Amino acid sequence: MGKLEKNSIVSRRSVLSGGAAAVGGAALSGLATEANAQVPTRWDRTADLVIVGAGVSGLSAACEAAEHGASVIAIDMNFDIGGHGIMSGGQLHLGGGNAHQKLEGVTDSPDSVFKDWTRHDHRAARYSDRDLVRIFADWNVDTYDWLLKQGVKYETGMQQSAASTVPRQFRTIEWHIPSEVISPRRNRNGSGLVRPLANSARAKGVDIVLNTKMTKLIREQPLSGRVLGITAQGPNGPINIQARKGVLLCTGGHTDNVNLRRTFDPRLTEEYQVACSAYSPQSGDGEIAAMDVGASLWATANQTAEAGTAITKTRHIGCQWGYNSLVYEPDSPLFPKARAMGLTVEDFQNIIMVKENGLRFFDETRSGYDFFAACMSWSGDPQKLNGGGPIWAIFDQAAVTRERWKTEPPYVDLSGWFFKGDTLKELADNIAGPYQRRKMNPAVLEETVAKFNAGIDSGKDEFGRKALNFKIAQPPFFAAWTTPILHDTLAGLHTNTNAQVVDRKGEVIPALYCAGESMGGFAQHGLARCIIFGRVAGRHAATGRVASAL
Amino acid sequence: MDEKKAGSAIRLGLTKAPPSSIDAGAEFSVSVGLEWPGGMGPDGATYRILDGKKTITSGALPKPSEDGSVAFALTAPASAGEHRWLLTVAKDENDAGKRAEGALPLALTIVPHATSLAVWDVPSPVVRGAKFVVKAGAKCTASCGFGGREIEIRDEAGELMGSAPLGTITWEGTASLYWATLQLKAPRKQELHAWTLSFSPSETDLPHEGATSRFSFVTVPEPEHSVSVKVVNTKTKAPIPNAQVRLGLYRAVTDETGAAKIPVPKGKFPLIVTRVGYEIPERNVLVSKDVRVRIAAEQLPEEDPFATWTA
Ligand SMILES: Cc1cc2nc3c(=O)[nH]c(=O)nc-3n(C[C@H](O)[C@H](O)[C@H](O)COP(=O)(O)OP(=O)(O)OC[C@H]3O[C@@H](n4cnc5c(N)ncnc54)[C@H](O)[C@@H]3O)c2cc1C
Numbered sequence: 001m002g003k004l005e006k007n008s009i010v011s012r013r014s015v016l017s018g019g020a021a022a023v024g025g026a027a028l029s030g031l032a033t034e035a036n037a038q039v040p041t042r043w044d045r046t047a048d049l050v051i052v053g054a055g056v057s058g059l060s061a062a063c064e065a066a067e068h069g070a071s072v073i074a075i076d077m078n079f080d081i082g083g084h085g086i087m088s089g090g091q092l093h094l095g096g097g098n099a100h101q102k103l104e105g106v107t108d109s110p111d112s113v114f115k116d117w118t119r120h121d122h123r124a125a126r127y128s129d130r131d132l133v134r135i136f137a138d139w140n141v142d143t144y145d146w147l148l149k150q151g152v153k154y155e156t157g158m159q160q161s162a163a164s165t166v167p168r169q170f171r172t173i174e175w176h177i178p179s180e181v182i183s184p185r186r187n188r189n190g191s192g193l194v195r196p197l198a199n200s201a202r203a204k205g206v207d208i209v210l211n212t213k214m215t216k217l218i219r220e221q222p223l224s225g226r227v228l229g230i231t232a233q234g235p236n237g238p239i240n241i242q243a244r245k246g247v248l249l250c251t252g253g254h255t256d257n258v259n260l261r262r263t264f265d266p267r268l269t270e271e272y273q274v275a276c277s278a279y280s281p282q283s284g285d286g287e288i289a290a291m292d293v294g295a296s297l298w299a300t301a302n303q304t305a306e307a308g309t310a311i312t313k314t315r316h317i318g319c320q321w322g323y324n325s326l327v328y329e330p331d332s333p334l335f336p337k338a339r340a341m342g343l344t345v346e347d348f349q350n351i352i353m354v355k356e357n358g359l360r361f362f363d364e365t366r367s368g369y370d371f372f373a374a375c376m377s378w379s380g381d382p383q384k385l386n387g388g389g390p391i392w393a394i395f396d397q398a399a400v401t402r403e404r405w406k407t408e409p410p411y412v413d414l415s416g417w418f419f420k421g422d423t424l425k426e427l428a429d430n431i432a433g434p435y436q437r438r439k440m441n442p443a444v445l446e447e448t449v450a451k452f453n454a455g456i457d458s459g460k461d462e463f464g465r466k467a468l469n470f471k472i473a474q475p476p477f478f479a480a481w482t483t484p485i486l487h488d489t490l491a492g493l494h495t496n497t498n499a500q501v502v503d504r505k506g507e508v509i510p511a512l513y514c515a516g517e518s519m520g521g522f523a524q525h526g527l528a529r530c531i532i533f534g535r536v537a538g539r540h541a542a543t544g545r546v547a548s549a550l
Numbered sequence: 551m552d553e554k555k556a557g558s559a560i561r562l563g564l565t566k567a568p569p570s571s572i573d574a575g576a577e578f579s580v581s582v583g584l585e586w587p588g589g590m591g592p593d594g595a596t597y598r599i600l601d602g603k604k605t606i607t608s609g610a611l612p613k614p615s616e617d618g619s620v621a622f623a624l625t626a627p628a629s630a631g632e633h634r635w636l637l638t639v640a641k642d643e644n645d646a647g648k649r650a651e652g653a654l655p656l657a658l659t660i661v662p663h664a665t666s667l668a669v670w671d672v673p674s675p676v677v678r679g680a681k682f683v684v685k686a687g688a689k690c691t692a693s694c695g696f697g698g699r700e701i702e703i704r705d706e707a708g709e710l711m712g713s714a715p716l717g718t719i720t721w722e723g724t725a726s727l728y729w730a731t732l733q734l735k736a737p738r739k740q741e742l743h744a745w746t747l748s749f750s751p752s753e754t755d756l757p758h759e760g761a762t763s764r765f766s767f768v769t770v771p772e773p774e775h776s777v778s779v780k781v782v783n784t785k786t787k788a789p790i791p792n793a794q795v796r797l798g799l800y801r802a803v804t805d806e807t808g809a810a811k812i813p814v815p816k817g818k819f820p821l822i823v824t825r826v827g828y829e830i831p832e833r834n835v836l837v838s839k840d841v842r843v844r845i846a847a848e849q850l851p852e853e854d855p856f857a858t859w860t861a
Contacts, residue, residue, distance in 0.1 A: 349794070422725055446764075450764045450765070459820075467794065474670040475721055476723050
């Protein structure tokens with residue numbers, strides 16, 4: 001750390017006295033409080049940069065801004081840091097010719113990164129804002145090195161994926177303290193990204209304030225002037241935090257906000273769960289607060305481009321949050337909330353899937369967006385035209401034996417996500433989950449299974465399924481929640497290349513930034529773009545220098 | 551209202567009505583709110599439930615819950631149909647010897663117990679004319695014991711193909727599925743058959759509705775040759791056990807040595823082999839003598855990069 005940073009920590013400490021809820025900060029000086037009732041008369045806390053959300057983008061921004069001399073307060077509504085990042089697999093998508101690539105013998109350059117992630121022939125790339133992708137590409141190599149300096153460690157090996165035409169994907173190493181991993185031993189390698197970042201941030205004097213939820217942004221005038229700070233709900237009530245240089249929204253996207261997600265895709269009604277919301281829900285708070293002060297959305301096509309894993313097939317069935325990799329074991333601090341680990345499906349030919357009406361709708365062994373579209377197609381419920389309703393995996397005892405499942409807690413959640421019956425009729429009678437709006441007609445389920453079984457005999461399946469080897473016949477019978485689960489946000493607030501939020505007229509909202517999944521414009525899934533634009537925002541807020549001048 | 555005489559009336563109202571239909575003989579409950587005439591309370595009150603003149607149950611009024619309502623745990627009549635019961639509540643007043651009374655009719659719809667069925671371990675394909683066995687079971691919604699009662703299987707034309715009494719022990723893993731093994735004989739005609747299991751319990755203590763359940767199997771000609779399939783890993787040549795083999799209508803699973811042997815008649819059969827984690831090409835097998843088929847299965851990358859991307 002240079003002298004400048006040290007000095008700034010000293011000056012910052014003098015401002016940031018006291019703990020999370022320290023009250024009685026500086027009185028607001030000289031601002032037109034009379035003219036705008038929403039500007040508070042007193043600020044409880046003050047910092048150069050106020051970051052909302054201490055997840056991947058927020059922590060990256062905090063480290064970067066502190067390194068460049070800014071005082072930083074980062075609040076998070078959760079009881080711990082990390083957001084989705086701590087539950088992530090820690091797969092980083094960084095190339096550009098970094099040291100890892102050199103070690104693996106991969107030739108790459110920032111230009112190649114740019115070209116790949118603006119490809120016209122790849123859905124995860126074609127709709128992106130190329131100005132943002134350019135900045136991303138140019139910051140790849142530096143970010144690889146920068147993360148090492150923050151204490152992040154990488155596994156060896158590299159993979160090629162998504163729009164990239166060369167290997168660029170590698171993993172962080174899971175954090176070494178299991179109690180700080182949230183869901184240990186299940187490839188939650190992202191803990192090895194966010195824990196070092198949080199430690200690094202704290203060492204640089206960043207004040208991370210937990211259990212504190214931003215409720216609104218404070219702008220000089222409702223739709224004009226600078227953003228001055230935020231109002232947040234802390235453990236001891238509401239507080240106002242003043243931001244001298246800027247507020248940065250890093251709230252992680254909108255996927256848990258049913259109304260906001262339906263802005264992009266009206267099919268995504270309430271029954272679709274979100275991977276990770278047992279830990280940190282993607283509230284859409286950042287987007288909504290920013291739109292309240294005039295911000296606009298950007299590159300919304302990315303959310304519905306049908307690329308990548310915005311929606312995923314459930315691999316751990318019979319529990320509420322059965323994402324394809326995330327499993328909460330009973331010793332996870334989140335287990336009381338998650339309630340079950342789920343039954344891991346090895347082979348999807350062991351099940352059929354039916355809608356809430358008891359009818360099959362697609363080849364169960366397939367996945368992808370045609371499968372999801374079929375899941376979300378109308379089930380025939382006259383009271384619910386959008387969304388497809390719950391999807392249940394139906395299977396018999398023979399499938400349980402083949403899969404070596406244990407159909408009991410802690411594997412399954414008996415509070416509405418897993419059911420059993422001696423016969424198919426009894427099974428249908430028992431199904432009554434929170435999103436099962438109508439009773440499943442037992443005769444329909446019996447007929448569905450009889451038809452499927454006849455297809456096993458004849459080798460012809462009404463949905464063209466090829467794997468036809470096992471009937472569903474041996475009692476008892478089971479129904480496990482297997483409705484597709486949502487995963488990430490790929491469209492959000494409009495920003496420029498400095499991560500400054502842009503309003504509906506296309507003008508920068510002074511002192512308001514956004515990074516991470518809440519930021520629109522670049523459809524790359526996951527950590528890398530969140531880290532890089534977190535850094536870009538932190539740097540610009542601290543120094544005022546434009547992002548291209550890396 | 552007519553307060554003076556009302557000194558003797560207890561007002562009753564349902565706070566939890568009986569279920570819209572109740573299994574014959576099943577337990578159910580109703581809750582009743584009570585309004586006592588001036589100064590009176592539930593202490594010492596009694597109740598009686600009448601079916602016409604017959605007393606169903608009577609006794610001291612159960613203790614009211616916090617909201618003041620009284621819950622009655624009851625057993626439904628054993629015969630199906632509409633039943634009208636009368637709940638009466640009475641209390642003798644100590645001093646004046648005045649008696650307070652109230653009554654509430656209870657309309658009950660009693661239904662026979664529903665039953666449901668399962669048929670399993672049905673072999674398919676079955677050689678035409680061959681004997682085969684299946685398992686079949688019956689279940690009562692109220693878990694009544696069905697041991698000893700007959701179940702039967704009929705073909706598409708309604709002809710009886712087999713019957714057996716249900717055993718007295720329930721099928722493993724079920725709450726109360728009574729089951730039996732049935733001996734059957736496959737028809738000569740080669741086709742997909744849809745037969746029906748039926749169960750109509752009679753002379754049970756409580757009324758039951760019968761049930762039917764359809765199951766299918768396909769009949770094939772006598773085998774003449776065998777197809778021996780061996781599934782190996784393309785790269786390592788290691789045998790792949792537990793691969794599912796489908797040869798036309800015939801199904802098998804490979805053993806530890808990656809092998810499965812299927813007896814078949816002459817003909818041309820599409821061969822589909824599936825195994826999670828492998829890509830296996832489909833092909834046709836022409837059978838005019840015993841045939842050996844070696845299938846090379848390409849192992850997919852341990853995890854699809856896209857899957858690890860979101861891992
Ligand atoms: C199971 C899973 C596996 C994944 N695996 C990978 C992977 O291997 N590779 C990859 O690249 N990506 C992966 N991802 C995606 C990656 O984790 C996210 O893209 C990334 O964490 C998003 O960063 P973010 O900063 O935008 O949000 P987050 O990291 O989610 O942080 C947002 C934070 O904001 C807080 N917050 C929200 N609203 C408020 C408010 N009003 N006030 C205060 N705080 C608020 C939240 O509590 C949270 O801590 C995975 C995601 C999941 C769910």
